[in-house]
Amino acid sequence: MSNIKVSVIMPMYNAKKLVSYSINSLLAQTLKEIEIIVVDDKSTDDTYAYCKELYRDEPRVRIVLAEKNGGPGEARTLGISLAVGEYITFLDSDDGIMPEALECMYAEAKKYNADVVHTTGILIPVAKSMPDDLMSLPENRLCPTTQDKNATTETVVLSSDIGKRMDGWLMHMYQGNVWGKLFRREFLVDNEIVFPKMKMMEDIIYSLKALLTAKTYVQMPGNFIIYRITNESTSRGKRNTAFVAKLLRVMLQTNIEIPKCFNSVDYFEDHPEYITKTMKVLTAVGETMYVGPAYQKLGRETVEQDPIVRAVWEDFFGLQADYVSDLWYRNMDRLPPVADNLDMYDTYEYWEKKLEEHLAKESE
Amino acid sequence: MSDIMVSIVIPMYKASSFIVECVGALCRQTLKETEIILVDDCSPDDTYEKCVNAFRDDNRVTVIRQEKNGGPGKARNTGIKRAKGKYIAFVDADDSYVLTALEEMAAAAERFNADVLHVSGAFVTFTKNMPMDLTTLPDDELIKMQLDREVFDSPTLITNDMKQRLDDWLAHFYHWNVWSKLFRREFLLEHEIFFKDLSLSEDKNFCLNCLLHADKYVKMKGFYYIYRNEIESLSRGKVTPAFLAKTLRTLFRISECMRAVLETSDFVADNPQYIDIVLEKCTSSLDKNYVTPAYKKLGREAAEKSAEVDTVFRELFGAGSAYIKKLFFDAHDPLPAPDESAGDMNTYAFWEKMVEKYGQGAVIEI
Numbered sequence: 001m002s003n004i005k006v007s008v009i010m011p012m013y014n015a016k017k018l019v020s021y022s023i024n025s026l027l028a029q030t031l032k033e034i035e036i037i038v039v040d041d042k043s044t045d046d047t048y049a050y051c052k053e054l055y056r057d058e059p060r061v062r063i064v065l066a067e068k069n070g071g072p073g074e075a076r077t078l079g080i081s082l083a084v085g086e087y088i089t090f091l092d093s094d095d096g097i098m099p100e101a102l103e104c105m106y107a108e109a110k111k112y113n114a115d116v117v118h119t120t121g122i123l124i125p126v127a128k129s130m131p132d133d134l135m136s137l138p139e140n141r142l143c144p145t146t147q148d149k150n151a152t153t154e155t156v157v158l159s160s161d162i163g164k165r166m167d168g169w170l171m172h173m174y175q176g177n178v179w180g181k182l183f184r185r186e187f188l189v190d191n192e193i194v195f196p197k198m199k200m201m202e203d204i205i206y207s208l209k210a211l212l213t214a215k216t217y218v219q220m221p222g223n224f225i226i227y228r229i230t231n232e233s234t235s236r237g238k239r240n241t242a243f244v245a246k247l248l249r250v251m252l253q254t255n256i257e258i259p260k261c262f263n264s265v266d267y268f269e270d271h272p273e274y275i276t277k278t279m280k281v282l283t284a285v286g287e288t289m290y291v292g293p294a295y296q297k298l299g300r301e302t303v304e305q306d307p308i309v310r311a312v313w314e315d316f317f318g319l320q321a322d323y324v325s326d327l328w329y330r331n332m333d334r335l336p337p338v339a340d341n342l343d344m345y346d347t348y349e350y351w352e353k354k355l356e357e358h359l360a361k362e363s364e
Numbered sequence: 365m366s367d368i369m370v371s372i373v374i375p376m377y378k379a380s381s382f383i384v385e386c387v388g389a390l391c392r393q394t395l396k397e398t399e400i401i402l403v404d405d406c407s408p409d410d411t412y413e414k415c416v417n418a419f420r421d422d423n424r425v426t427v428i429r430q431e432k433n434g435g436p437g438k439a440r441n442t443g444i445k446r447a448k449g450k451y452i453a454f455v456d457a458d459d460s461y462v463l464t465a466l467e468e469m470a471a472a473a474e475r476f477n478a479d480v481l482h483v484s485g486a487f488v489t490f491t492k493n494m495p496m497d498l499t500t501l502p503d504d505e506l507i508k509m510q511l512d513r514e515v516f517d518s519p520t521l522i523t524n525d526m527k528q529r530l531d532d533w534l535a536h537f538y539h540w541n542v543w544s545k546l547f548r549r550e551f552l553l554e555h556e557i558f559f560k561d562l563s564l565s566e567d568k569n570f571c572l573n574c575l576l577h578a579d580k581y582v583k584m585k586g587f588y589y590i591y592r593n594e595i596e597s598l599s600r601g602k603v604t605p606a607f608l609a610k611t612l613r614t615l616f617r618i619s620e621c622m623r624a625v626l627e628t629s630d631f632v633a634d635n636p637q638y639i640d641i642v643l644e645k646c647t648s649s650l651d652k653n654y655v656t657p658a659y660k661k662l663g664r665e666a667a668e669k670s671a672e673v674d675t676v677f678r679e680l681f682g683a684g685s686a687y688i689k690k691l692f693f694d695a696h697d698p699l700p701a702p703d704e705s706a707g708d709m710n711t712y713a714f715w716e717k718m719v720e721k722y723g724q725g726a727v728i729e730i
Binding site: 251252255256257259260275276280283316319320323324330331334 | 619620651690691692694
């Protein structure tokens with residue numbers, strides 16, 4: 001039997017510039033019984049060879065190569081299949097993790113014999129010039145932010161009532177990222193919790209499935225992951241038809257994956273209304289925050305005539321593509337003007353202000 | 365070779381109260397070389413037994429029972445396969461023909477050896493005392509309905525130019541009913557023209573199929589078929605979730621069924637742009653004339669709760685159906701409610717207004 005307590009899975013793609021800092025933040029964990037499985041998602045540069053060489057003599061780091069570029073979900077699935085640890089966690093290749101993180105989370109996991117340990121927040125690095133090594137920032141440049149609504153201030157075991165868990169999820173009380181969580185490996189295997197084959201949102205669906213399946217789901221306060229922001233509003237120019245097509249595909253896939261995710265949970269046989277409610281939350285986010293601003297900027301005609309967008313409708317609906325897409329366009333045309341503030345959370349200015357507020361509160 | 369000139373195929377569903385009189389009237393047609401094929405679509409009442417008993421000794425009448433309920437299209441297909449006549453006519457169980465109808469229609473068809481004989485008009489009943497036997501109605505209780513845009517004074521062989529035919533079809537020159545027409549039986553069999561599995565628009569699909577394949581398509585003016593009107597509207601305010609489900613199922617199947625027909629045409633193969641035009645026309649007309657009114661009358665709440673409606677979406681869109689259902693509701697909610705003042709063509713009140721407007725005895729174009 002292996003003595004590895006936590007296997008950390010890290011997908012990477014063309015990540016040469018930053019990945020070593022991320023891996024080093026894991027090697028610096030106070031919890032030593034860990035393995036780090038880094039999955040190269042067929043980078044087009046020499047990321048794989050670079051990491052292989054860099055960690056040649058580090059027995060806790062394993063670098064593997066995916067057979068094809070399938071997105072972070074598929075890369076993580078490959079990583080999980082190779083993992084031997086008692087618990088699984090994830091980290092992205094451009095983020096960092098505080099040294100005591102895994103030790104704290106693992107301790108809670110053991111204390112409650114948890115299937116899942118879920119931390120409530122993250123740290124946003126606030127620096128005019130973002131360093132490659134996030135760990136080099138002093139603590140007063142890290143802005144703690146709680147992602148869960150009404151987050152708990154002490155460790156709690158969630159009610160086993162699935163309805164209550166769902167109600168909380170619908171109220172955004174349990175964020176869907178897969179990092180900042182520990183998953184008991186056998187729990188994942190026994191319950192066949194796998195990443196759906198999607199390029200986005202796969203983490204939200206994965207986490208939701210775990211929330212609905214876990215016998216013991218522990219939520220603990222904690223801000224351990226340092227989440228890198230781009231420091232600039234880069235995506236505005238990317239609000240093109242390709243962006244709409246990508247988001248549309250994700251939304252339509254989500255609509256197929258969510259019911260699948262619910263089907264395996266007995267509770268929903270008697271409570272099918274949750275499927276509709278979940279869909280409403282996810283599509284409202286997709287339509288208003290992501291697709292909406294791009295759609296309104298481009299206009300219906302441009303979107304409708306774009307061959308990539310058309311291909312998405314045809315992939316999903318075949319002969320019904322014209323009719324179903326027309327329903328969607330009609331609804332999008334009725335959406336009131338929506339602000340394009342997705343990028344706001346990626347800007348230094350926004351977080352500098354948040355950090356000042358936080359530091360002021362602390363000194364009081 | 366059989367000496368039957370016309371096989372009259374009648375699909376029946378819960379037709380117990382009037383079917384015997386209906387068949388009786390058809391037996392009095394001046395054309396005697398006919399057979400009547402009654403196909404009971406698995407009615408839960410005694411329609412089948414009543415017909416079997418009533419026509420036991422009449423060798424012109426054949427009574428068949430479908431093993432399970434499949435809609436009028438499937439029942440008519442059964443009839444086509446059993447028919448022996450040179451031509452086939454379709455009659456709905458509560459309707460009728462004027463007594464000389466089949467004689468005159470068959471004569472016109474024979475003159476051209478027509479594949480399809482298309483009559484551009486029909487009668488609709490206009491009476492407050494609806495008889496069982498519609499052939500007994502006096503002239504002033506029947507209204508002449510003009511169904512097509514284009515009318516010829518004498519029977520005319522129409523063009524074989526398929527582009528012209530399709531363009532004219534799109535412009536409503538060829539009404540889609542199956543009851544004001546004769547179809548040469550061997551023409552249908554040769555081109556494997558049958559009714560598709562649709563609950564609405566199956567007649568439109570069938571007629572377009574004929575138009576695309578008929579070498580000799582003959583149009584004539586005239587009023588022969590008698591369409592039974594309701595004295596009061598039965599449907600208004602009484603839309604059920606099952607009816608909405610039926611309109612939706614048709615809406616989602618119509619493209620596939622129309623495409624299947626279009627793809628049998630060499631002309632369409634060379635001019636594929638017609639596929640999109642025809643599909644869009646069929647879909648939008650179904651949505652506008654059937655689905656939207658049914659949805660608006662039923663209301664979102666009832667539609668959302670209905671298991672039958674849910675099944676339609678689920679069958680077609682599988683796991684992701686809930687989102688498509690929501691898209692459908694959201695897109696239809698802002699549409700205006702159907703215009704009740706325009707009237708329901710199946711009511712006395714509607715035709716009363718039309719007669720006032722056009723005068724007694726006038727031909728009313730619809």
